[in-house]
Amino acid sequence: MSAAGQPADAAGETAAPLLVAIDGPAGSGKSSVSREAAGRLGFGILDTGAAYRALAWAALQAGVDLDDDGAVLALLESWGFTITMRGEQWVTVTLPAAEGVVPSDPVDVTAAIREPSISGQVSRVSKHPEVRERLNAMFRRIVAESGLPGVVIEGRDITTVVAPDAPVRILMTASPEVRAQRRAGELPGLSHEQVLADIVARDAKDAQVVDFFNPAPGVTLVDTSELDFEQSVGAVIDIVRTARKAAEVSE
Numbered sequence: 652m653s654a655a656g657q658p659a660d661a662a663g664e665t666a667a668p669l670l671v672a673i674d675g676p677a678g679s680g681k682s683s684v685s686r687e688a689a690g691r692l693g694f695g696i697l698d699t700g701a702a703y704r705a706l707a708w709a710a711l712q713a714g715v716d717l718d719d720d721g722a723v724l725a726l727l728e729s730w731g732f733t734i735t736m737r738g739e740q741w742v743t744v745t746l747p748a749a750e751g752v753v754p755s756d757p758v759d760v761t762a763a764i765r766e767p768s769i770s771g772q773v774s775r776v777s778k779h780p781e782v783r784e785r786l787n788a789m790f791r792r793i794v795a796e797s798g799l800p801g802v803v804i805e806g807r808d809i810t811t812v813v814a815p816d817a818p819v820r821i822l823m824t825a826s827p828e829v830r831a832q833r834r835a836g837e838l839p840g841l842s843h844e845q846v847l848a849d850i851v852a853r854d855a856k857d858a859q860v861v862d863f864f865n866p867a868p869g870v871t872l873v874d875t876s877e878l879d880f881e882q883s884v885g886a887v888i889d890i891v892r893t894a895r896k897a898a899e900v901s902e
């Protein structure tokens with residue numbers, strides 16, 4: 652290991668983390684299953700949806716028009732974003748300073764970004780191609796600088812755009828009814844029908860930008876409709892272990 656705690660190869664160079672890319676629609680289990688699988692594998696987890704949510708939160712706080720790509724890009728230039736990659740998720744945002752004013756301290760937005768009011772708005776910032784490019788560059792940088800042996804990176808376009816060369820790529824899916832049932836369990840006060848309508852509407856908006864319903868060539872489909880949480884985690888870990896064994900054999 653290098654001084655920074657990063658795995659080093661024989662020449663002393665820092666090795667890039669092994670990447671496990673997971674995408675799929677809302678409620679398929681991407682975040683929770685990825686987090687648990689990453690923990691058991693000793694890997695980090697990068698929840699890219701949290702960044703889009705935090706950006707939507709910051710834009711709303713700053714009074715930025717979410718449909719105005721120039722204004723959202725300007726905000727991206729001057730905001731601060733941090734996210735933990737091990738253990739409990741913790742997300743902070745530093746809002747840009749008004750002219751002549753000291754920038755805000757980092758604000759803990761871990762809970763706020765999960766509110767339905769953010770879920771309902773986030774597609775408005777994630778639809779801008781240049782915003783996506785900037786965030787994708789940020790994701791690649793966070794992974795490269797993580798110093799971790801492996802990172803599970805999850806979000807809508809991860810297997811196709813952000814990490815198309817990842818040695819493990821998974822599309823996690825489940826039927827809309829099952830996904831709505833899971834989400835309704837997390838959102839007491841909202842009916843199954845309301846949650847189903849919300850996720851179907853958000854999927855439709857997001858799918859105009861990225862196809863996360865059909866696995867691209869080389870991507871393994873994991874349908875969790877009939878799997879419980881433990882079985883879903885097991886499926887991901889099995890795929891990672893099989894890929895690692897195959898890589899060892901071919902070396």
Ligand SMILES: Nc1ncnc2c1ncn2[C@@H]1O[C@H](COP(=O)(O)OP(=O)(O)O)[C@@H](O)[C@H]1O
Binds near residue numbers: 676678875881
């Ligand atoms: N296979 C599964 N079986 C049962 N519940 C699940 C399963 N996968 C995820 N869940 C639960 O469903 C909810 C939504 O999962 P989440 O990981 O947030 O989905 P996504 O990140 O794809 O939107 C969470 O409460 C999670 O614990």
Ligand SMILES: Nc1ccn([C@@H]2O[C@H](COP(=O)(O)OP(=O)(O)O)[C@@H](O)[C@H]2O)c(=O)n1
Binds near residue numbers: 676808
């Ligand atoms: N890689 C990603 C991740 C999220 N997103 C956007 O961010 C929103 C929230 O992502 P999320 O992963 O937290 O959503 P859930 O699927 O967990 O509900 C999505 O509805 C997309 O609009 C994206 O466009 N690309």
